[in-house]
Amino acid sequence: MGVGGFFTSKLDEAIGWARKYSIFQYPFVTACCGMEYMATACSHYDVDRFGAGLPRFSPRQADVLFVVGTISHKMAPVLKRIYDQMCEPKWVVAFGVCTCTGGFYNNYATVQGIDTIIPVDVYIPGCPPRPESVIDGLMKLQDKIAAGAQRF
Amino acid sequence: MDGGAIVARLKTRLGARVTETHAHRGDHTAVVTREAIVEALTYLRDEPDLRFDLLSDLTAVDYLRYPGREDGPRFDVVYHLYSIPHRHRVRLRVPVEQDDPVVPTITTLWPIANWLEREVWDMFGIRFHGHPDLRRLLLYEEFQGHPLRKDYPIERRQPLIGPNV
Numbered sequence: 591m592g593v594g595g596f597f598t599s600k601l602d603e604a605i606g607w608a609r610k611y612s613i614f615q616y617p618f619v620t621a622c623c624g625m626e627y628m629a630t631a632c633s634h635y636d637v638d639r640f641g642a643g644l645p646r647f648s649p650r651q652a653d654v655l656f657v658v659g660t661i662s663h664k665m666a667p668v669l670k671r672i673y674d675q676m677c678e679p680k681w682v683v684a685f686g687v688c689t690c691t692g693g694f695y696n697n698y699a700t701v702q703g704i705d706t707i708i709p710v711d712v713y714i715p716g717c718p719p720r721p722e723s724v725i726d727g728l729m730k731l732q733d734k735i736a737a738g739a740q741r742f
Numbered sequence: 743m744d745g746g747a748i749v750a751r752l753k754t755r756l757g758a759r760v761t762e763t764h765a766h767r768g769d770h771t772a773v774v775t776r777e778a779i780v781e782a783l784t785y786l787r788d789e790p791d792l793r794f795d796l797l798s799d800l801t802a803v804d805y806l807r808y809p810g811r812e813d814g815p816r817f818d819v820v821y822h823l824y825s826i827p828h829r830h831r832v833r834l835r836v837p838v839e840q841d842d843p844v845v846p847t848i849t850t851l852w853p854i855a856n857w858l859e860r861e862v863w864d865m866f867g868i869r870f871h872g873h874p875d876l877r878r879l880l881l882y883e884e885f886q887g888h889p890l891r892k893d894y895p896i897e898r899r900q901p902l903i904g905p906n907v
């Protein structure tokens with residue numbers, strides 16, 4: 591490794607460390623999982639400990655798209671558009687089993703997993719997932735953010 | 743007023759156009775012909791001691807291949823009424839044939855019927871004659887067919903984007 595490589599990898603680490611503790615999320619809440627999301631986000635479980643305490647309600651200001659709740663076929667183009675509006679770098683969390691696979695909804699109305707529409711980084715199953723699962727998913731996302739090559 | 747008495751009043755008013763009445767665990771139902779439904783609902787709403795001022799639900803049932811009703815009309819449109827001043831309820835049903843799935847609108851009686859009738863059109867494909875804006879309520883315009891019909895294929899998917907799984 592040359593001197594340039596050394597500096598690049600150290601810079602990557604520094605930026606990764608900064609990014610993993612400044613997760614600005616966009617909560618795309620459509621269903622009952624939203625209640626559990628709120629419980630996790632509030633002071634008792636406190637996602638602010640992980641630097642994810644400030645949800646942004648504009649996709650252009652957000653880094654992580656939290657898809658929370660069942661996505662119907664009618665909603666799918668809206669979700670895709672929100673994802674496209676987010677600036678790089680961006681990550682997606684599928685919150686709850688409906689977003690992971692469609693859950694127990696296999697019918698004319700429901701998308702069978704949001705990964706059929708947009709790429710997903712972390713899947714948090716559960717109906718709804720307990721706050722501990724969500725925090726576990728969030729920490730896995732932090733590891734993924736820190737470990738990946740940083741583009742800037 | 744007791745549900746049985748309400749149905750009896752309706753029968754006195756409409757005569758043979760109330761084709762059938764029944765009660766189940768205290769809930770009384772009158773089956774009314776399609777031609778008489780607007781008159782029946784207007785009567786129930788406006789008569790002072792009935793005063794059914796709340797249309798609590800308007801829905802439909804598909805009886806395709808239903809045991810005991812193979813030869814009868816395919817659909818029933820169902821009206822649930824409640825009276826806030828008198829605190830009594832009644833249910834009306836209108837049989838509708840598959841070849842002519844049209845019922846007169848009641849948006850002139852209760853404005854809420856506008857969305858309820860749109861939902862019935864969306865899910866069952868029953869049209870409401872005279873409705874001011876009969877578009878789909880829940881599904882998207884591109885959707886083909888009516889998913890709560892019993893002959894809608896259970897595996898059929900119509901995604902707007904993404905794979906057809």
